[in-house]
Amino acid sequence: MICDIEATGLDTDCDMIDIALITYQDEKVVEVYETLVNPLRTIPEYISNLTGISNRDLVTAPKFYEVADAIRMRLEGAVFVSHNTEFDLGLLRKKYEEMGQELRVKNFCTLKVAQHEIPGLQNYNLDALCSFFNIKIQERHRAIGDAKATLDLFKELLSLRLKTYPKILYLPHHIKQIKKVPAKAGLLYFKDEQGKVVRFEACFNMQKTSNELLEVKEENRDLLVKTVTLESELTGSALIAEFKKLLFIPYQPNWVIVSQELNSGEKIFKIRPVKKGLQGLWYFRDYQDAKKKLRGLESHLRDQKFAYREGGRSKEEIIAHNRKVETLSKEARFPSDNLIILGEGRTMGEKSFILVRNNHVLGYGYTEASENEIYANPESFITKRFFQHLGVDLATRKYIRVLKNLRQKTEGWRSLAEVR
Numbered sequence: 480m481i482c483d484i485e486a487t488g489l490d491t492d493c494d495m496i497d498i499a500l501i502t503y504q505d506e507k508v509v510e511v512y513e514t515l516v517n518p519l520r521t522i523p524e525y526i527s528n529l530t531g532i533s534n535r536d537l538v539t540a541p542k543f544y545e546v547a548d549a550i551r552m553r554l555e556g557a558v559f560v561s562h563n564t565e566f567d568l569g570l571l572r573k574k575y576e577e578m579g580q581e582l583r584v585k586n587f588c589t590l591k592v593a594q595h596e597i598p599g600l601q602n603y604n605l606d607a608l609c610s611f612f613n614i615k616i617q618e619r620h621r622a623i624g625d626a627k628a629t630l631d632l633f634k635e636l637l638s639l640r641l642k643t644y645p646k647i648l649y650l651p652h653h654i655k656q657i658k659k660v661p662a663k664a665g666l667l668y669f670k671d672e673q674g675k676v677v678r679f680e681a682c683f684n685m686q687k688t689s690n691e692l693l694e695v696k697e698e699n700r701d702l703l704v705k706t707v708t709l710e711s712e713l714t715g716s717a718l719i720a721e722f723k724k725l726l727f728i729p730y731q732p733n734w735v736i737v738s739q740e741l742n743s744g745e746k747i748f749k750i751r752p753v754k755k756g757l758q759g760l761w762y763f764r765d766y767q768d769a770k771k772k773l774r775g776l777e778s779h780l781r782d783q784k785f786a787y788r789e790g791g792r793s794k795e796e797i798i799a800h801n802r803k804v805e806t807l808s809k810e811a812r813f814p815s816d817n818l819i820i821l822g823e824g825r826t827m828g829e830k831s832f833i834l835v836r837n838n839h840v841l842g843y844g845y846t847e848a849s850e851n852e853i854y855a856n857p858e859s860f861i862t863k864r865f866f867q868h869l870g871v872d873l874a875t876r877k878y879i880r881v882l883k884n885l886r887q888k889t890e891g892w893r894s895l896a897e898v899r
Contacts, residue, residue, distance in 0.1 A: 480501070481630045482568075482571075483567065484622060487520065487522050488523065494519070496530070497515055498514060499626040501630055522537065558587055563588065605632070606619075612631070614628055616628040649693060649695060659711075660711050663684065663715070665685050665715075667688055669702060671707055674708070681720035682720060716831040721878075722865075725868070725870040725874065734769040736759060737758070746804040819832055830848075842861035844862040
């Protein structure tokens, strides 16, 4: 049963002035019932202007108690469908309670279902949803016109819920924004109505990231609701985009795994709280993540052959063990103390580069100079410098580790020792 009610207002004290009930069964309209209802009070002028219903129209209209049985007869055994059942069904229940009667009925709220099935719309009123589904509303703010529109909306939402409707991938206003985003590396800014940044991401492919984060699904709901516009900042290199993000949101670890030498000369890995001046190998925000990494390291160092021998390990065994520790420690360092990472620039012919000196990122820059010119004097091309920036160093080490081919044409690393 599709229902819409017009009332003297929107507060809990309001009274009904217009009601429409559409009986929809077996995918067809079986009956349409509509009537004006005398609220036994004067209606406000703004309601009259909105609905087109005047006080004169309502003088001769039946009172609610005169149509209550006709309405109840149609609602019994039916599912009550309206756009905002909290208001419509709530008002009906109040009117029946005034008569000493109770109204119990199952309900389907198109407003709530739309909010669940299509997260991220800026508005979920009847006008906005009908516009989204290309539903034309005739006689807006009259019960029969709104009920017919609600029926069409109900059909669309039911198809979505039953998965017979083509999946809605993106909201209309987001599609326009995504099309403007280049499929290149850079920083992607998600902005709200006031132009405030609600999220930003360092991306290898900004268009792909915008597609993923603005896809209509539950886990994206918060961003879908807030995002109105997208802005992109081209960097050419995904790693430089990550550097820029770290300048806004610094990496702040709480725990670090260090290499420590015991009195016996044996080296071990230990978890320590991060402190100023403490040099470590692996850094973590969460202690459990640090413990998991430590267990993995210790499993590589475990040597069952000498685990139960009295007197501890021999000198030779300690040397062999320490070599393993050193080998594992190299995973947390740059492959070379001094190296250059070359990548794409922001424009045709431009290159990006990142310079590592003494196991720290010194800076990055852009240039159209040849590779040989860059290798000969890289410092002269730096446009942004860093001084032992932990987040930048860690991001760069991770980036190098995940490169499948360190010599790939678009982006790879090359040790300075190889070019001098």
